[in-house]
Amino acid sequence: MDSHFERELGSLREKILTMGGHAEAAANRSVQSLVQRNSDLALQVKQSDEIIDKLEVDIEDCVVQQLTKAPLATDLRLVTAAIKISHDLERIGDEATQIAKRAMELCREPAIEIRFNLTQMTGLSFDMLKAALDSFANRDPAAARAVIPRDKEVDALNKTFHDLLARQMVEHPDTIKRCLHWMVVSKSIERIADHATNIAENVVYLYEGRDIRHTGIKSGGAKGD
Amino acid sequence: MDSHFERELGSLREKILTMGGHAEAAANRSVQSLVQRNSDLALQVKQSDEIIDKLEVDIEDCVVQQLTKAPLATDLRLVTAAIKISHDLERIGDEATQIAKRAMELCREPAIEIRFNLTQMTGLSFDMLKAALDSFANRDPAAARAVIPRDKEVDALNKTFHDLLARQMVEHPDTIKRCLHWMVVSKSIERIADHATNIAENVVYLYEGRDIRHTGIKSGGAKGD
Numbered sequence: 202m203d204s205h206f207e208r209e210l211g212s213l214r215e216k217i218l219t220m221g222g223h224a225e226a227a228a229n230r231s232v233q234s235l236v237q238r239n240s241d242l243a244l245q246v247k248q249s250d251e252i253i254d255k256l257e258v259d260i261e262d263c264v265v266q267q268l269t270k271a272p273l274a275t276d277l278r279l280v281t282a283a284i285k286i287s288h289d290l291e292r293i294g295d296e297a298t299q300i301a302k303r304a305m306e307l308c309r310e311p312a313i314e315i316r317f318n319l320t321q322m323t324g325l326s327f328d329m330l331k332a333a334l335d336s337f338a339n340r341d342p343a344a345a346r347a348v349i350p351r352d353k354e355v356d357a358l359n360k361t362f363h364d365l366l367a368r369q370m371v372e373h374p375d376t377i378k379r380c381l382h383w384m385v386v387s388k389s390i391e392r393i394a395d396h397a398t399n400i401a402e403n404v405v406y407l408y409e410g411r412d413i414r415h416t417g418i419k420s421g422g423a424k425g426d
Numbered sequence: 427m428d429s430h431f432e433r434e435l436g437s438l439r440e441k442i443l444t445m446g447g448h449a450e451a452a453a454n455r456s457v458q459s460l461v462q463r464n465s466d467l468a469l470q471v472k473q474s475d476e477i478i479d480k481l482e483v484d485i486e487d488c489v490v491q492q493l494t495k496a497p498l499a500t501d502l503r504l505v506t507a508a509i510k511i512s513h514d515l516e517r518i519g520d521e522a523t524q525i526a527k528r529a530m531e532l533c534r535e536p537a538i539e540i541r542f543n544l545t546q547m548t549g550l551s552f553d554m555l556k557a558a559l560d561s562f563a564n565r566d567p568a569a570a571r572a573v574i575p576r577d578k579e580v581d582a583l584n585k586t587f588h589d590l591l592a593r594q595m596v597e598h599p600d601t602i603k604r605c606l607h608w609m610v611v612s613k614s615i616e617r618i619a620d621h622a623t624n625i626a627e628n629v630v631y632l633y634e635g636r637d638i639r640h641t642g643i644k645s646g647g648a649k650g651d
Contacts, residue, residue, distance in 0.1 A: 258637055265502055277493045281486065284509050367602060374599050377592060384606075412483055 213263050213283055214337075217290070220256040221334040223249055224293040228330065228393055231300035232323045235386060238308045246301035253294035260287040282407045286337065289396040289403075293330065296389040296396075303382040303389075313376050315383070317365055322358040325351065326390045329397035336404045345404035348397060349413075355394035362387045438488050438508055439562075442515070445481040446559040448474055449518040453555065453618055456525035457548045460611060463533045471526035478519035485512040507632045511562065514621040514628075518555065521614040521621075528607040528614075538601050540608070542590055547583040550576065551615045554622035561629045570629035573622060574638075580619035587612045 227249040234242035264280050329348050336345035366380045366387070399414075406412050452474040459467035489505050554573050561570035591605045591612070624639075631637050 254639075258639065261506065261637070265506055277490055280493070281490055281509060284506060285513070288510070288513065367606060370595065370602050371599050374596050377595050377602075381592060381609075412486070414479070414483065 209263075209267055210279060213260065213267065213279065216256065216260050216263060217283055217286055218334065218338055220253060220260065220287055220290045221337070223253050223256065224290040224297070225327070225330055225334065227253065227294050227297035228300075228327055231297040231304065232319075232327075232390070234301050235304035235307065236319070238304070238312070240305050240308050243301035243304045243308075246297050250294040250298045253291055257287045257291040260284075278407050278410065282403045286400050286403050289399045293393050293396050296392050299389045300386050303386050306382050307379060310379050313369070313373075313379050313383075315362075315365055315369055317362050319362075322355065322362065322387070323390055325358070326355050326394040326397070329355070329394050330400075333397045333400040333404065336401060337407075340408055342405045342408040345401040345408075348401035352394050352398045355391050359387050359391035434488075434492055435504060438485065438492065438504065441481065441485050441488060442508055442511055443559065443563055445478060445485065445512055445515045446555075446562070448478050448481065449515040449522070450552070450555055450559065452478065452519050452522035453525075453552055456522040456529065457544075457552075457615070459526050460529035460532065461544070463529070463537070465530050465533050468526035468529045468533075471522050475519040475523045478516055482512045482516040485509075503632050503635065507628045510628050511625050514624045518618050518621050521617050524614045525611050528611050531607050532604060535604050538594070538598075538604050538608075540587075540590055540594055542587050544587075547580065547587065547612070548615050550583070551580050551619040551622070554580070554619050555625075558622040558625040558629065561626060562632075565633055567630045567633040570626040570633075573626035577619050577623045580616050584612050584616035 227246050230242050230249070231246045233239065234246065260283055264283050267280055329351050332344060332348045336342070336348065363384060366384050370377045370380045402414055406414075452471050455467050455474070456471045458464065459471065485508055489508050492505055554576050557569060557573045561567070561573065588609060591609050595602045595605045627639050631639075
């Protein structure tokens with residue numbers, strides 16, 4: 202392969218991984234701001250989100266330039282996968298921003314106590330994101346495939362938390378506003394897992410050439426519902 | 427331009443418009459199922475969503491095949507815009523499915539009365555979708571630009587409805603479950619407007635070659651937050 206073109210593909214991969222690092226950091230920081238009730242951390246998430254947005258535009262420019270010279274089928278797949286992976290990362294930045302916003306609202310109100318293991322849920326969701334990005338970095342479709350079924354676990358935890366919050370609202374109507382913020386947080390964490398699943402599916406597509414979306418091979422609802 | 431390639435680009439455009447038609451129909455039907463309390467209509471939305479999902483995969487296959495021969499910059503933009511527009515349409519199908527699911531839940535419960543003009547909100551959101559698709563069909567970036575600021579109106583209506591529902595929950599805790607379904611419906615209608623905005627931005631990008639995302643030219647929050 203033309204070595205100049207090869208270098209450009211390498212730089213595209215690198216940009217996606219940089220974007221992935223920022224998305225991961227934003228997601229982690231958003232949950233930290235929530236758990237530590239720390240508005241300053243929440244503000245930092247907003248700044249990361251702006252960097253993530255710029256990287257998405259940058260990656261697409263890079264893709265359009267490279268399309269003129271992509272010579273092989275796998276490279277073409279990298280180019281289309283790059284658009285989709287960067288879009289999922291951009292959405293993860295949006296979800297982190299959403300969590301941070303709700304964290305700022307929740308900082309202003311007294312805490313409410315709900316018996317739910319948030320750390321387990323966020324740990325699972327963010328591990329999926331890390332594993333999906335690692336599978337891209339290591340060109341490892343088997344590792345990517347292992348990410349996909351875990352989405353169902355996060356869905357189930359989101360449902361459990363949602364039901365607990367709905368019950369709390371009925372029993373303590375004075376906490377409704379706060380419970381609604383928590384529901385949005387829970388949904389955002391669940392969506393981060395959806396996007397991680399999408400990224401993993403794209404890694405499978407990229408290195409196995411098989412499109413496994415909408416086929417029933419994956420766990421249900423990976424696109425977020 | 428090579429007339430064979432031109433025909434293929436034409437078929438790509440046609441596929442996107444077909445997918446757009448299905449997404450519009452699914453969105454309309456989902457709200458009809460809700461307003462008319464009709465579970466059969468809600469079931470039809472699920473079927474449309476499957477067709478929409480298949481079309482997305484089909485469009486991407488078509489794109490990857492065409493990437494090998496795209497000779498001009500505008501054609502390359504059509505090819506990248508096609509991926510993104512079809513993804514937004516696929517998400518609209520998901521939102522319609524979500525609305526239909528909530529409609530089925532709400533059919534089983536007594537109706538609740540809330541003084542909110544849902545028809546106005548859905549009308550606005552679905553008009554945006556129609557206008558965005560028309561701007562693509564007519565290669566009309568000016569019409570696409572006109573779609574973008576309307577997103578703010580839908581955001582405001584979603585906020586109004588959300589606040590009314592939150593108040594209803596506090597005053598009538600027995601309606602909390604139903605109010606939560608309505609909140610999801612409202613958010614889904616708002617997201618359809620976000621996706622319509624994304625499509626319009628892609629039409630501007632396609633025909634003006636300017637990427638107006640994340641620049642502050644557009645209305646805020648078009649990506650959905």
